[in-house]
Amino acid sequence: MSKILTERDTAPTFKKLYETEENRALIAVAFWGQGASEALGLNQGIKSKILCNLESGCTNPEEIRKLIQYGHTVRTNKILHSKIYITGESAIIGSSNASSNGLCLNKTESESWLETNILLEDEASVEHAKNRFIELWDNENTNTITMESLRESEEKWKLRRKNTPLPLNSEIPDLFEDFNQNEEIFSNVYISIYDTDISEEAKRYSKHLIKDIKTRTKEEPTESKKGSPFWTYQIENLKENELLIDINIKNGRRPKKANYLKVILSEQEIPKENQKISITMKIDYLQPIENGRCYKLTKEQSKELIEASKTIFYEEEKEKIPLREVILKMEKTR
Template identity: 40%
Template sequence: MLSGDRLMQFLDGAAATAEIKRLVMSSKTVRMAVAFWGKGASEELGLMSKKNDVTVICNLNSGGTNPNEIEYLLGNKISVRQCSTLHGKVYLFDNCVIVGSSNASANGLALQGKEISGWSEANILTNDPVLWQAASQWFSALITDEITSDDLKNAELAFSKRRASALPQVTASGSLAKALRARPEIFESKRIFVGVYGSLLTTADMRRVKIEQNKHRSDRSIDAVRWHVPTGANLILFYVNKNSVEFHGFWERNENEWKSDSLPPLYFMHKISKIYGFSSTGILSSWRNAVAEFYKNEVRGSKLDAKHIEFGSFYQKYISKTKILNVMDDHKRLRAIESGFFESGFWRRPELDCDIIRVFTDNEEKSCRGGRIVKIREEIRGGEKIKIFTFEDDPSQHGKPRPKFRQNGCVATFE
């Protein structure tokens, strides 16, 4: 609403984002007292273009602010301070102010990739000089503290716990991979990583692990890794050697570590049975294939022979493209090539290229066997070209529910 040169305008979350970004670009100075900050907010709002002209106050202690975003702001020389009692959301510019409910987060600003179902936000933009002056004085009167490395470390733990309680339990009886495929937005900013390593801890390292276990009444669920994993993060761990990929369980990084002048530090963690309610990764065959590809592309040859990657990024780059083929073998042509490997042939169809194969036979209680494809060859039989798949038998594939097969006995599915 306009009254002369006076402006009073209502903004929802999306409108607030656009208006804040415009005002950041056009203002000489920017001050933001906004309680909670989420991943990507500073980039989305254009703060990197201002830097020296921006002052931010946040609430770092309550668990509602992503400490990685604050660390990113500080690393880019933006002035950031904390106020443990702050709950307001005030965006101050040269001659106007936005006051309302929108935090600098996925939900508050309607950013892409929302963490959970978005809230309905309400804000007011005004250039009324009386209101602007009152907001400016309120901003200056806030009691704030500088942000230390210990503050960021504590914020990581608080943020992790709050995210865990806020995560919707989407098909918790299913797998992480299926949940991510169905609802990728709920995993945004959740510190879940896939960790892959190709070198075991040394004898000296294991002695340090033993000492740490003894501090906790010989707790054998405690172990360690050589590469830095954020405190409080969850880790889906795999070990890769020359012949296989081994799943080493779910872990949570604790705050303890051991440092040496001559060796990389050890970062301690403890084993957990579930990550956000999920006790299964999904089909291990497809994970092993994806982990092997990740190791080959991004880990092999690195200094520590180890690396972790965000779960969502790993899924998009390596798992989501894994194709699982279900095959009906009425004539039980499935035969063992050597211990642990099986071979099956069927008519050639171009769309049936896949990573994982499952072979079903009739009239057997546990008719399904399957696993990761290790070899494909073509043969001509009866004047027809067929593909022969050799696969590594995976017990996790045994006895799977039989799908409804299309004509010619084959159907391609994805997991």
């Protein structure tokens, strides 16, 4: 017997089979995202074999760490693109990765990929799927996951997020509207505003750090016509993974729009200098929650936010300002 499954059906169907049959699962699925292990029931204590593609930068290393902590044997294959879920005498094969888009996790249907998978329960088909899994598991490109490979994948994951496409739904959500409904979502978003350049020592040392980042990740983001995607800051108290709305007012500049950045290396001390720098990477939009909604400011929103940020900067000499503080300032001046 076979049955067609959608992106919404796949995880619940597998989880029910996995928990009912209490058999070790065999899973060869390339890309994994946050929450997939729980959605598939892999946190239930039944030890399984799982094959992923960690090297690509499309798999969240934290999810792989969780799978290992749950007691599963996890390997990686750098050219894996399969989507095979096997448990007991059932197999699901199709297009769904174990990701929020592929399994429609915490999303509406319009925000996920439209997937098609097939549930197989006849003995011959399931046996073929198991044999295919064994071939992939024993493939020459399949390797054990080490602490070093997890660390390397962290950097690739961070860089890959820069090029993640905007949400699949046609409309970009309104940042200010969502802020008013739940401001906690934006607790890691700050305005970075400055009117002076970084020091020459900072410029020289940042080149060394950026070169090291590129070497470790073995993947360099595409450079735009405006130069490197990596930007250096001497603003105090920046933390890794914080999101920044950058406002440059050096030399009396009057920016019409803000840039979006993510802190990837924070407060690195320059040797023999009493200075620290942070490295950020330019991103296309703000995504405060991983796999959550993505935001871009409209021209009018940018203009209003820039003016409020400048007021706070000149009044309080703050270079790092929580988004909440700026929005409250905007509301007072309307």
